[in-house]
Amino acid sequence: MGTSSSKKLRKTPLKLIHPPLRILTVERTYPKKKINLNNKCIRCNKLIEEPKFQITRNVRICRKCYNKKMEEQKKYMIVYLSNLKFEADEIFDNLYLGNEGSSFLKNDLKKLGITNIIIIGYYLYKFYPNDFDYKIIEVDDDESEDILQYFIPVIIYFLNSKGKCFIHCQAGMSRSASFTIAIVMFIKKLNFQNAYDYVLKRRKIICPNFGFIEQLKEFDEMLYLINYNIKFLQPMHNILFEGDDF
Numbered sequence: 001m002g003t004s005s006s007k008k009l010r011k012t013p014l015k016l017i018h019p020p021l022r023i024l025t026v027e028r029t030y031p032k033k034k035i036n037l038n039n040k041c042i043r044c045n046k047l048i049e050e051p052k053f054q055i056t057r058n059v060r061i062c063r064k065c066y067n068k069k070m071e072e073q074k075k076y077m078i079v080y081l082s083n084l085k086f087e088a089d090e091i092f093d094n095l096y097l098g099n100e101g102s103s104f105l106k107n108d109l110k111k112l113g114i115t116n117i118i119i120i121g122y123y124l125y126k127f128y129p130n131d132f133d134y135k136i137i138e139v140d141d142d143e144s145e146d147i148l149q150y151f152i153p154v155i156i157y158f159l160n161s162k163g164k165c166f167i168h169c170q171a172g173m174s175r176s177a178s179f180t181i182a183i184v185m186f187i188k189k190l191n192f193q194n195a196y197d198y199v200l201k202r203r204k205i206i207c208p209n210f211g212f213i214e215q216l217k218e219f220d221e222m223l224y225l226i227n228y229n230i231k232f233l234q235p236m237h238n239i240l241f242e243g244d245d246f
C-alpha cells in the first residue's frame, strides 16, 4: 500500500494538452448530419469510400472525381477569381480573414506578409503550394456540418505558424468567420459574444450560420470548463494529495 509510484501518480497535475472535448460537452442542440453509408458518387456512381465526403447537403462525390473536377474547373476559377478585389481584414497582426478571391492574389498576400493559408471549405484551391503553407478543412456552409471538431486543430495550426495566417472560405462570412471567432475565443480568452463582436468590428460582413453559432457557444462552454479545471481543480488536486500516502 502507498508505494511511491502510486503517490507519484496521484500528484500528477491535470494536464489538458488535448482536452477531451467530447466528454465535456452538453447535449448538442443543433441538427446533426445523418450520414448514409450507401451513398454513391454523382459522377462515377461508385460507392463513396469516404462516407463523410460531400459537397453540399445532398450532393456527394468521391475523392477521385472531386479532385478531377477541381482540375477541370481550375482555369475558369482563375479567370473568375482574378476579377475579384483583394480584401483581407486584420483580426490580429498575424491573422487576416478574407474571401476566396484574395487567396489567388499572391502579390497582395505577400505584401501583407502572409506565410500560411487556412482554407475552410470545398472546391477551394491551394494556388501557390510553393509560396505558402496550407491547411484545408473540408466543410460545407451548412448548419448541420460539424465544425466543432476542427476548432482545436485549426487553433494549433495557427499557433504553430511562424509568420502570418490568411484564413478564408468562399466569402469570408460564415465558415472562415466561425473559425476566426473560435481562434479569438481561445487566444484572447473571450466568451462567444465578445469574440463575435471582436471579429465583427474588424470584418463587418461576418455572418456565421445558426448551426455554427451553436457550435461556437458549445466551444465557449468547453473552454470555460477547461479553464475552470485548470484554475480551480488543479490546485485543489495538489493540496488534497500533497504528501498523503493513503
Ligand SMILES: [Zn+2]
Residues within 6 Å of the ligand: 041, 042, 043, 044, 045, 046, 061, 062, 063, 064, 065, 066
Ligand atoms: Zn466518383
